[in-house]
Amino acid sequence: MSDISDLDNLFEDVLKQTVGEEDAPDFSDLFSEDSSQDTSTKPGTTFKKMETVLGEPRPVFTQTYYQDLLTGEGDISKRVHQLLGAFLKATDPQDRSVHRGRLVPGVWDLYRSIAGKVSTRQFPEPKKMLLRFAILLPTAISPEQRKLISQIPDKNTSGEPIFYQDEWLKEVSYGRVTPSATDETKTPSKNQVRQINAQLEKARGRFEAQTQLLQNLTEEIKAHEGSLMDSARRITYHDSLPGHDAIIQPYTEPQRASFSEINSLLRQLSNLNRKLGIAQNEFISIQEQLAVLEEQEGDDSAQATADAKASEEEMNTLRQMAKLCVGRQGNHFPILYKQYYHGSIRDTGTREQVLNTIAEVEYLDPGLFLRTFKQQTNRIVPNIILIPCYGDYGICWEPFERFNRATSRGRLAIPMYPKDLRTAVIAALGDLRWQVAKEKAQHYWMEEGLTGWYYQWFSDNKLKGDVKDQFIQDYILWISKESEGTQKLARETRDIFWRYMPFPQEVRDVLKNRGFVYAELAKKDMNRSMSDGY
Template sequence: MADQNSDTENIFAGLVESEEATITFGDDEDSQLLEAKEHPAGSNETGDSQAPPDFSDLFDEERPVEMSAAPDFSSALDQVEDEKFSTFEKLLTDKPQPIFKNKNYYKILLNGEGESAKHVHSMLGNFLKADDPQDRTMHRGRLTPAYWDFAASVASKVTRKLPVPKILLLRFGILLPTAISAEQRMLISRIPYKTSCDEPVYYADEWLKAVAFGRVSASATDETKMPSKNKGAKVSAMLDKARGRYDAQIQVVKNYVSEMQTQERIMKEQVELLLRHQPMNRYDNLPAPYDDAQKNGLSELNSNIRRLNNLNRQLSTAYKELDSVSDQLEKLRREENDQDDDAAADTQAVGEEMNTVRQMAKLCVGRQGNHFPMLLKQYFIPNIRDIGTKENVVNTLAEVEALDPDVFKRTFKQQTNRIVPNIILIPCYGDTGICWEPFERHNRATSRGRLAIPVFPKDLRVAVISALGDLRWQVAKEKAQHYWMEEGLTGWYYQDFSDKKRKGDVKDAFIQDYILWITKESEGTQKMERDVRSIFWRYVPFPQNVKDKLKNRGFVYNELYKKDQNRAISDGY
């Protein structure tokens, strides 16, 4: 192995400029955290006392999803409306992490990956040394599959504490640090790796690790899968179902509480009416008997009391059911936390999920996009707001939800919940985000589903909006089922699409209109066709404050606003 490392070092030295190939550590304490030694052949990278530092020194490790306690019912009735994202004001750390200062960075990355490392190293050398454009294109095409094979080899070890270079390969596609400029390296080294994020947003390495330990289920594919023997995955599936029952039962309790509060408010008004007696002037203003309205109130009070008794019994039964579901949920949570991570890791699931991540990257890039997987300096601008970090993505999601407040709301059996999907940040140059699945097939009520967002898009805001547009379409289509061409949002849009004989895929057209709806129409810039705007106004509505602003921005919006008022009056909205 020592001879192989020596050969690797000699070959690599000729591939890059000498001043960049000799990156060294600084003298500060932070720099010393990342100093690493070479490993002997066949050794465990994390078992040696001279192994690379724990990833937890610089990065957050994946944590199980914590189940919150039962909500306070005094304020729970408006919980769905009050939920929103916690945005980030700080996008970069003040001090950069010394993650690129190890001169053995490249060797640490290749070490322990066997034939896939040799192959990708050979293909990378041919690509970098090629001067002729045709030869460079040929070697570029050969490097791409070699890169993905190497990344799959690295991904199979995510259950261990990987060295930083391997994490950065999965997270940002950094195969060769000198392939990006010093300015770009500085930017990446300042991206917060210990982000305190309560939202289900994952970098690729974090997502693969979560799948390996069964904390999230593997993404659905068209291929038929064998039943999983991973106990962690089974417990995770049972936990998801238990959360679904818990959320559904919480909504049942909320409904009973809401109805009881309504009845109590009516009774309070009726009692206040009973207490108001007219004075009898003839007899020193003594209180008069009940009048007809008060007599009717007495009869209604009797009915309300019977109704409250029934509601009280139903609420008591609902709370008992909630206690049972909550106990089962707590039991599953303890079972998940007590599992031994190494024993629970499902390496086969990681391999399959890595293939899915590769497919997600292809869809994000599109047919005509840049499918080269390795991060190169000419392919991204060193501006933090253009990179799909957790902070930027969460901030953008908050902006879109402020304009489309129903985007994460899902109604199932007359119960509405706000469900933010799992969001996977894919290291690619994709132009658009995608919705891989709107929800899991076995839990349509409360499962998160998943979106894929490219880390290095041309326009991050457009990439996030396109993913949410895809989510909007798929949720509406699943809701309408086999009537999706006739009913609801998809039905109205499909009929308009067909009547005007528009070309292309109807979903792609919807996503492009959704982008215009959020980016242009929300500001009063009319870019959509009249009929399409009317469909979006009703089925993808802006919040009332935006509508109030738009009604003064032109005749078109004023007419739509008046239609809203007419529907409200006729109770047909």
């Protein structure tokens, strides 16, 4: 066995022929092993579960809670107080229903009024609790429920874009996020801070995409270098001439084949090195642009004034989100009330509970937040707004922003008081899956990809209703039942989901031993990989 360094001159000649003497990489760069390379999971690639979902109780429900909440709201507060009193005092079910119907629009007017003040310096805690948890009157919920809500952590320690309603309104008010799109035509915003933040969001998206490109190129170069090292090791092994240990045998046929393989690898490394240089130059340019925008943001944030009208209009949009979460036949009462809310912390859509549920779903659907643009795939988590309502299903308000499809986050709305939180979250993610796939296929959405195959199955079976709603229901079964080996979907639907939204490999390996159906799907995967896909 001879040392790899003996072949220094040979590879240097090959390098000069392949990429030119001036571009030839250093031999030690190609073959030295980096012992410091981190092989652990890359940070930020998946949600990290929150271990602490409740903290110490906070003194939020004071004796003056109700008074402090209504103070400063003018005639709206008087009207809500009268309507609430009439609703609570009514004993006849028919009268109670009438007063309930009158109270609902009044409370929404109160929401809108308070939303306009969400960014004021002295924003009382009761007003925040109304926007965040829909608590108008503390005695409308039980002492146990008050204690539970007072233990919910106030701050976002996860760093993920999951917002309570008051936090989201504040972001919109200061222009840090754009208002949610509606069908109504809006006048262009003249808010300088909002414009800078829009540019900053796009720049950050480009920065993240370029970072991912550099990481991909780095991984590709490392893989080629590994193959090059393997080929080098193969040709450095020699058998000795029988009876003469100091004399080696000539290269074998497989070893000679490695010469052309090494030549090809070096040529590919040269091309990758050129792409890496171009990408790094662009990365530096984007980084400089991002630094300038962040500096402008810092300068303007001190002078930034909250846009009360923007937060009021956003409150109207959040009301529409709540209606969609609840549905036509659901409970649209906009106040947390003990007769309607019987859930524990596991059934409450707090930030921590929603994050942990999404983490479980993303594990089963690894491509959930992946978006490909210009042949680069990035993980883009949407903004998630927690709506204090009794809806049973979350929704995807928009898969991405209208004028920034490449890197914008999009928006999901999750109800905080559903019958089953996991189902509500899965529904929102299924809605996101459908809308992203539909936008990707554009006007061919009924013919191509995930939506095309599913629509053909929906049409062939002459099913009634909205195809998206049916998809969401099937996605819920896919994540909650099929991932455990319980067969609930139609055979054709399972085939489509298995191919376009596959479980991680370890889950598929378990499922293929759970029945003939999954074994056949695993066999199809193997046939596709052998035929290089189709």
